[in-house]
Amino acid sequence: MNNKTDMLNSRSLTLIVMAILIELVATFLFLHNRLALALVNTTFTLVILLIVILLLKFSNKNSNELRKDRQRLDHIFDTLDVAIWSHDLKTNTLLITPGIENLYGYSLEKFYQDSTLWKKVIHPEDLKVLEERERILSLGKTVTSIYRIIRSDGEVRWIQDRGIPTVDERGSLIDFCSVLFDITNRKESEDRYRTLVEMSPDIIAVYSRGRIDYINEAGCKLFGASNQKDLIGKPPSKLIHPNILREIKDNELDLDDSKSMMRFEFQANRLNGESIEVEMTTMPIFYEGRAATQIVGRDISDRKRAEHTIQHMAYYDVLTGLPNRNKFRKHLNEVLSQSTNQKHAILFLDLDRFKIINDTKGHTVGDQLLQSVAKRIESAINNKGMVSRQGGDEFIILLENKDTEKVIEVAKSILREFATPFDVDHLEFFVTPSIGISMYPADGEDEETLIKNADTAMYLAKERGKNNYQFYSSKLAELATQKMDIEKWLRRALEKDELKINYQPQIDLETNEIIGVEALLRWHHPEKGMISPADFIPLAEETGLIVPIGKWILKEACLQNKKWQEEGFKPIPIAVNISVRQIQDEEFIESVTRILDEVGLKPNLLDLEITESIMQDIEKSTNVLNQLKKIGLKISIDDFGTGYSSLSYLKHLPIDSIKIDKSFVDDIINHSTKGEMVKTIIDMGHNLNFNVIAEGIEKKEQVEFLKQNQCNIGQGYFYSKPIPVNDLEKLLSRV
Ligand code: C2E
Ligand code: MG
Numbered sequence: 001m002n003n004k005t006d007m008l009n010s011r012s013l014t015l016i017v018m019a020i021l022i023e024l025v026a027t028f029l030f031l032h033n034r035l036a037l038a039l040v041n042t043t044f045t046l047v048i049l050l051i052v053i054l055l056l057k058f059s060n061k062n063s064n065e066l067r068k069d070r071q072r073l074d075h076i077f078d079t080l081d082v083a084i085w086s087h088d089l090k091t092n093t094l095l096i097t098p099g100i101e102n103l104y105g106y107s108l109e110k111f112y113q114d115s116t117l118w119k120k121v122i123h124p125e126d127l128k129v130l131e132e133r134e135r136i137l138s139l140g141k142t143v144t145s146i147y148r149i150i151r152s153d154g155e156v157r158w159i160q161d162r163g164i165p166t167v168d169e170r171g172s173l174i175d176f177c178s179v180l181f182d183i184t185n186r187k188e189s190e191d192r193y194r195t196l197v198e199m200s201p202d203i204i205a206v207y208s209r210g211r212i213d214y215i216n217e218a219g220c221k222l223f224g225a226s227n228q229k230d231l232i233g234k235p236p237s238k239l240i241h242p243n244i245l246r247e248i249k250d251n252e253l254d255l256d257d258s259k260s261m262m263r264f265e266f267q268a269n270r271l272n273g274e275s276i277e278v279e280m281t282t283m284p285i286f287y288e289g290r291a292a293t294q295i296v297g298r299d300i301s302d303r304k305r306a307e308h309t310i311q312h313m314a315y316y317d318v319l320t321g322l323p324n325r326n327k328f329r330k331h332l333n334e335v336l337s338q339s340t341n342q343k344h345a346i347l348f349l350d351l352d353r354f355k356i357i358n359d360t361k362g363h364t365v366g367d368q369l370l371q372s373v374a375k376r377i378e379s380a381i382n383n384k385g386m387v388s389r390q391g392g393d394e395f396i397i398l399l400e401n402k403d404t405e406k407v408i409e410v411a412k413s414i415l416r417e418f419a420t421p422f423d424v425d426h427l428e429f430f431v432t433p434s435i436g437i438s439m440y441p442a443d444g445e446d447e448e449t450l451i452k453n454a455d456t457a458m459y460l461a462k463e464r465g466k467n468n469y470q471f472y473s474s475k476l477a478e479l480a481t482q483k484m485d486i487e488k489w490l491r492r493a494l495e496k497d498e499l500k501i502n503y504q505p506q507i508d509l510e511t512n513e514i515i516g517v518e519a520l521l522r523w524h525h526p527e528k529g530m531i532s533p534a535d536f537i538p539l540a541e542e543t544g545l546i547v548p549i550g551k552w553i554l555k556e557a558c559l560q561n562k563k564w565q566e567e568g569f570k571p572i573p574i575a576v577n578i579s580v581r582q583i584q585d586e587e588f589i590e591s592v593t594r595i596l597d598e599v600g601l602k603p604n605l606l607d608l609e610i611t612e613s614i615m616q617d618i619e620k621s622t623n624v625l626n627q628l629k630k631i632g633l634k635i636s637i638d639d640f641g642t643g644y645s646s647l648s649y650l651k652h653l654p655i656d657s658i659k660i661d662k663s664f665v666d667d668i669i670n671h672s673t674k675g676e677m678v679k680t681i682i683d684m685g686h687n688l689n690f691n692v693i694a695e696g697i698e699k700k701e702q703v704e705f706l707k708q709n710q711c712n713i714g715q716g717y718f719y720s721k722p723i724p725v726n727d728l729e730k731l732l733s734r735v
């Protein structure tokens, strides 16, 4: 078959060379059109160049050399996935290079035998490509077609077919040459590449000469275009800010510069004018032979929004929208750093008894209340300072450039704002603030000291009856340190066995018999000596330490009472003081039951003393007390008369006794009313079927008065102080 190649005349050769060169350029442009610069088949290009060189040499050689070169050329054609098909229509001479065998899998003879074989093997779906191709060829124009063939082994391959017609001066087709390449690999990788670009969720676009040359579907969607045509060929100046486009343009020709890749984050516009946040990376490329920019980008609106939210959360309180601790501290630092001779005030505000509302009415109500509180504080400050929420029920306010008088005015106006009740969820709440104030520079020159001192002053406001304001003074600091020390020691007191119980007998005033004992906590500090419960119980309540301490004393008292019975003493109830904080503890009932079980004490020998503050949440307290009553415990209201309760409330509660507070018992001998209040309490108590116990009896006259008014039980130094267990046992009678 090689001798057929010899028949290629010089015209055909020229045509082939031209065809291959055109092919090379076409392939290059074709690839560029699809952004596939990287995909140019370098091997293919090299082979083509080799052929060109050989052909150039070929034209200057003698016949021997010529023959050798032709042989080499034949060899190249034989091994190449390129076939050339030449048909001289005048002489009806058909020439086909042997490469066709590699391409189609049929022998060369088959093509000579059946001149329509080439058409028969074309994939049926691609036959329509031929119709157009033949139309163009008939016009004498060169045409490149791409179609699939089915090889003799059934494999489908992609062929690129460059048809070059020769027409005579009358325009009739006299010669036709076709150059066929197997482009399956290129086509497949190109298809894959195109799919990647088209399906990419990111914007992929090419920008050159001030216009969009290409943009994928994701890009269209991002800019709100329904069709690629809406964008391609158009300037993007309405979508992207001209400054950014200018920067991209300036970067266009820096192809050698490794820094030429650029990143942008900016606000772009969609076609409907809506703005979006976009991130883009641009890279200068050559596109269709021109300097251009390849753009890859994405919509980062969601990320930007999230960033903004995070930023906001870092500096603002989610619940109230007020600046938070971080924002406040930052602002305060800035103000302080710029201050020369000005005075500023820090107001530390803590809500009184908010925790009880939160614990009893639930966090939703608590949260709503805090929101209303924030509004009231803001309205009192009236934009004259920064109000921040520190967390919980604490707020800090900065008043810039204000002297003490002005600060007092503001503090008073805050207190006034709280004078009316808060309406949350159709419930009325009276909440009051305690405000501590520190002044810059007198009470501190830095943010930390100023806040700490305002906090200390706030505690003084709490101690002074709440719902008031107090300025910081250095004496306060000592108090606060003491308090902190106590808290520190108290945490260790339980472990170190420093807590003890003293017992104070409760007496039948008629018979003078001991009919009960009250367990009262004592703290023997190794260095400080005795610390009074009045000093540490409120602190233990504040810190929550009262819960473990309360459990401890409850168990100790029960064990002690059980022991007395085992030792043959007459059974009497033991009274244990319980804080509201303990009642609020979800595990309270369970822990009382467990202790009674473990100790084996009869429930009616345990008397729980609760103060009137439980009335603040009558619903929950009724529930807890009912459950305790069901177990069979005794319940007493301690310090009666000092709290909020009215007797009418008490009648709904399962109470056994009320203990008249010592202050009323004192009135029997000290006050002009001569115990009128005591009389009233005793009468009402008896009416409601409660036992009435008088506390703090110190004098015989008091005993007489109480007896005359039918109060039959009493407790006080007149009979016995609270005493250690051994001393008490001497007083207890045996069965
Ligand atoms: P309380 O429950 O009203 O206890 C009576 C207090 O009055 C005791 O003070 C007692 O020593 C004192 N007292 C009794 N009779 C007289 C008297 O004739 N004259 C005078 N001047 N005082 C008398 P104490 O032991 O200092 O306890 C103070 C408060 O600390 C108790 O008041 C109680 O509320 C609380 N407390 C004591 N122990 C505990 C405890 O274990 N748990 C809880 N939650 N609170 C406790
Ligand atoms: Mg008591």
Ligand code: MG
Residues within 6 Å of the ligand: 638, 639, 659, 661, 662, 695
């Ligand atoms: Mg009492």
